[in-house]
Amino acid sequence: MGKNVEIPLLTAEDIECRISTVKATGGSILLYKDARCDMRILDSVFGIYGWQRQNELIDGQLFCTVRVQNPETKEWISKQDVGTESYTEKEKGRASDAFKRACFNIGIGRELYTAPFIWITWKGNEYNNGKPRIDLKVKSIKYNSRREIVDLVIVDKDGNIRYSMTNKPKKDIPLKKDPIDDAFDLAFQEIKEAKSGDDLASIFNRWSGLQSSKQFISALTERRQQLGIFKSNEIDAKTV
Incomplete structure (x- = not known):
């Protein structure tokens, strides 16, 4: 091997x-990478002949499969993920998002x-x-x-x-009369914008102070179902 x-x-x-x-x-x-960054890293690591991408519709959802070739064994490995549409160019946005997600699965x-x-x-x-x-x-x-x-x-x-x-600086964290309200607002906005199970797991871990909130867990679970993700050990453990 x-x-x-x-x-x-x-x-x-x-x-x-x-x-x-x-x-x-x-x-x-939020910090993010664009598709051009993914392509540059794929070219750098695997060479321009060492990776492929393919888009396909599955149950009305646009998926992207990225295949990379092991430089030593020449074995091809595939990673796949689904994309969500952007606010501007819907189809192009879905294709780009699916590609970036597949590259996340590769490790980029x-x-x-x-x-x-x-x-x-x-x-x-x-x-x-x-x-x-x-x-x-x-x-x-x-x-x-x-x-x-x-x-x-x-x-x-x-x-x-x-x-x-x-x-x-401490002043960079805005506090109002009830700080927990701001925490809920920010956390729920992040949940709404989450696009993968990894996003939801990151939000769950980052907002540790809200993990005992049924409302917080319910929002995570609902977004997980919207994304078609039906298993999350960390979140499920809190909803038992």
């Missing part, structure tokens, strides 16, 4: 920032699931008429031996640090 192929960890340049939950005081940020960018909860506080005129206007990027990112994120710095277009995992 050949050696396992090492999938490189994403660099700061590979990762993009997307605003998730939006409030008047600030917003939560899986470390993003270890990202912390990221909250950015708006400054100046960054929030107008209910919409945020801000460009963010990852300045630096570090991982431990388990391929988990241990340090992360996000900056705006002017280079100002807006989030630091190891030196996060």
